[in-house]
Amino acid sequence: MSTTVFSQLDRSLREHLATLVRLATTGDDDTAVELARCELPRVVTAIKALLDEHTPDEHGRCPTCRTRRFRRRLPSPCRAYLGAQLALTVSGDEPSGNHRKHLRSVG
Numbered sequence: 001m002s003t004t005v006f007s008q009l010d011r012s013l014r015e016h017l018a019t020l021v022r023l024a025t026t027g028d029d030d031t032a033v034e035l036a037r038c039e040l041p042r043v044v045t046a047i048k049a050l051l052d053e054h055t056p057d058e059h060g061r062c063p064t065c066r067t068r069r070f071r072r073r074l075p076s077p078c079r080a081y082l083g084a085q086l087a088l089t090v091s092g093d094e095p096s097g098n099h100r101k102h103l104r105s106v107g
């Protein structure tokens with residue numbers, strides 16, 4: 001496998017995210033506070049930037065996904081958007097049995 005600039009960027013991004021998760025789960029309280037104040041806004045900014053590329057219409061279709069995939073008869077919901085929704089709403093402090101609540105907030 002060739003190592004491109006992009007793959008290096010991608011790996012460093014993933015390592016950065018893994019570090020954030022590790023610090024958030026195993027770090028002390030000071031570290032957690034610092035993460036929330038300094039890193040969380042940046043992560044939110046990153047997610048917003050991604051979602052700006054994936055803005056589904058009222059049927060869940062997004063222009064970015066539509067152009068990248070084969071055209072289908074059935075509209076397929078934007079997976080990036082749904083993935084972000086799922087990750088953000090299910091991984092809260094509530095147990096994962098609350099999918100319905102999340103679905104209702106989407107619909």
Ligand SMILES: [Zn+2]
Nearest residue numbers: 054062065078
């Ligand atoms: Zn999309």
